[in-house]
Amino acid sequence: MAQRTIRIRGARTHNLKNLDLDIPRGRLVVFVGVSGSGKSSLVFDTIAAEAGHQLNETFPPFARNRLPKWTRPETDEIEGLSPVVVIDQRRIGGNARSTVGTITDAWTYLRLLFSRLSSPHVGESNHFSFNDPAGMCPACSGLGEVVVSAVDRFLDLDRSLAEGAILLPGFGNGGYWYSRYADIGSFSPDTPLRDWTEAERQALLYGGEHAARLGTRPPADYEGIVPRFERIYLRTSDDLSDRKRETIARFTRSETCPECRGDRLNEASRTATVLGRTIGELARLEITELHGLLDGVTDPAVAPVVTALRNRLRAMITIGLGYLHLGRATTTLSGGESQRIKTVKHLGSSLVEMLYVFDEPTVGLHPHDIDSMTALLRELRDKGNTVLVVEHDPAVMAIADQIVEIGPGAGTGGGELVFQGTFAELGAAGTATATALGGRPPARTRPRQASGTITVANAARNNLRNLTVDIPCEVLTVLTGVAGSGKSSLAAELVAQHGAIVIDQKPVSTNRRSTPVTYTGIAAAVRRLFAEHSGLPAGRFSANSDGACPDCRGLGVRYTDLAFLDGQETVCETCQGRRFTEEVLRHRVAGLSIADIDDLTVADALDRLPAERIRQALRHLERVGLGYLRLGQPLTTLSGGECQRLKIARELRDTAEPTRYVLDEPTTGLHPRDIATLLDVLDQLVDRHHTVLVIEHNVDVIRHADWLIDLGPGPGRHGGRILYEGPVAGITDTVTAAALHGEPA
Ligand code: ADP
Ligand code: ADP
Ligand code: ZN
Ligand code: ZN
Secondary structure (H helix, E strand, C coil): CCEEEEEEECCCCCCCCCCCEECCCCCCCEEEEECCHHHHHHHHHHHHHHHHHHHHHCCCCHHHHHHHHHCCCCCEEEEEEECCEEECCCCCCCCCEEEEHHHHHHHHHHHHHHHHCCCCCCCCHHHHHCCCCCCCCCCCCCCCCCEEHHHHCCCCCCCCCCCEEECCCCCCCCCCCCHHCCCCCCCCCCHHHHHCCCHHHHHHHEEEHHHHCCCCCCCCCCCHHHHHHHHHHCCCCCCCHHHHHHHHHHHHHEEECCCCCCECCCEEEEEEEEEEHHHHHHHCCCCCHHHHHHHHHCCCHHHHHHHHHHHHHHHHCCCCCCCCCCCCEEEHHHHHHHHHHHHHHHHHCCCCCCCEEECCCCCCCCCHHHHHHHHHHHHHCCCEEEEEEEEEEHHHHHHEEEEEEEECCHHHHCCEEEEEHHHHHHCCCCCHHHHHHHCCCCCCCCCCCCEEEEEEEECCCCCCEEEEEECCCCCCCEECCCCCCCCCHHHHHHHHHHHHCCCCCCCCCCCCCCCCEEEEEHHHHHHHHHHHCCCCCHHHCCCCCEEEEECCCCEEEEEEEECCCEEEECCCCCCCCCCCCHHHHHCCCEEEEHHHHHHHHHHHHHHHHCCCCHHHHHHHHHCCCCCEECCCCHHHHCCCHHHHHHHHHHHHCCCCCCCCEEEEECCCCCCCCHHHHHHHHHHHHHHCEEEEEEECCCCHHHHHHHHHEEEECCCCHHHHHHEEEEEEHHHCHHHHHHHHHHHHH
């Protein structure tokens, strides 16, 4: 009989403190705790990592090299795992061939339908695949787009050839190609291009007939700069260097393929019809509409295919994605949309006894849409799977079979099991989560006074219905509406029209050496502090100086290059990872050596380091609730929410001029307790006369707004209108109003 629990003993990943835990299998378990308490360290970096690692071990080495790499967690023991599927908010890859249809397999069924029923009859289903040579449009190879020269960017008409009028690399005066254009005697090298005749400019660009028409002047073999650019950059099969790629990005643009007009298929396949519609037309219909249309397919021979297709479509509608269309490229989906699409994909799977691990599945969902997500989580469990969810939303906690809280605090103050039991039992547990659920941050009773407005005019991006909206200045505006109603599109228009700064959750750095120390720029001040206390020159306390350990050159680790295996990183034996020579390490400030500084949390450093300049830089981090970060923690390990708060900290410190800020769902990854901190930070921005626009679903944030703009009523083409603009207290009759008043919509 299969083991009924996942048994974890002595977990020590990141901040976990020798954690022991038994998790029931076949249940829905929700992990809660303040931000930075160790939920992800436990669920993703311990449980999922070990499950992934064990699964990989079952494959032969050559296959293992192609599988995702898992870092084995630090634990004494983990038992009772099964194959794991991680469903996080990472966007679905950068592959232009992936669409909502292909990723959910709905396209496979639609292709089958066309291969059986379409007229004129074309035969096999791969003829309707744009990823198969039998089906793809020959002009764009099934991408639906072609790359063409952006000729308008090639020339600077105000300059002469000698002054570098041809902006392409190598064509400027003295460049590799220059003499072939300037010195052939056909074009005047010193006349600005604007003063040439149109015929001359065409000849310069295209050569060939254009050049011939100018008379005898250009040599017969003269090649225009456009054909030459396309030959060298676009029609080459060579591997492209980074520089060539940059040039291509600058001097080309993507256009809808002129042959298939974006349908991606060859002529026979894109003209065949079912129910009088082509497959391309069906791919552009909203999923809701496509689902309804399939009622019209009554041929019993295809009944199983139609049922399978409708099931897929229904799952997408249930999860609030009925406004998408199958042809939508997955690269354009938001993080939340990507996560929901991945969930649909797995619901279709008939595997059982799997381990599913979710990272905040309610991100991007309006309170109105959350019920459909919780229904999907239950459905996965009821198929016989174990479902583990990291989540802050009480609606998800409420449907859990069991709740596990990690805490009590963040970072070194967390990493322990503080509660395990039902949602009802949590209420009396007195933990940070129980407390936060009991008392919500106060709603704003009196809105702050705006200082003028800025107008976003005629916004028509994506689904927006030519909106003109006033955004009040120097207050907090919250933009609400169901997923897909057009919030991000409107925010993007604000940015495009008025140049607002977007404070998003993208990584602040991809460099493993970036840390809070480098980010806040306190490194020099720290070295100076040690210099003052020791009498040594400040440079000795730099890891790039002769104060550094000679064997690892200040890295603390050494790399072993193992030819065809992955390189190995081991702690330097000479300095034990402490990076400096014994002599340097002997000098202390407030009892700390230079190597100890990296282990301090921001809050510790504020308590212990006696230098006002350092404390000033760090205070902003504490202000945004990041007091628990270690000074030496690589910024590549921060979550999206942490990155966002770090960026706010930088803005608080650096920006004096009144500025416009846009934040998209800043409560992502935040525990209810931390939402109060976030609201406080947003208020600090407003206090400094900044204008803040926040896209949010979180009710506490909405209640804190000075001004509310509610979009809707539905997603996609059912949305894009303004339902309400005004103070929060005045909103009625929308799903947002219902959520605010805690009523079912
Ligand atoms: P939560 O998911 O509860 O927000 P995490 O598990 O992400 O918390 O983080 C717990 C602690 O471990 C935090 O102090 C965080 O900064 C730290 N941490 C997270 N990832 C890493 C890592 N890769 N290396 C070192 N520390 C990390
Ligand atoms: P919200 O932010 O309210 O969730 P969005 O502004 O992201 O809504 O989307 C509004 C509509 O525009 C939706 O129908 C969405 O599918 C569509 N949309 C968003 N981005 C793109 C894009 N890059 N290409 C095509 N359609 C898009
Ligand atoms: Zn094409
Ligand atoms: Zn060393």
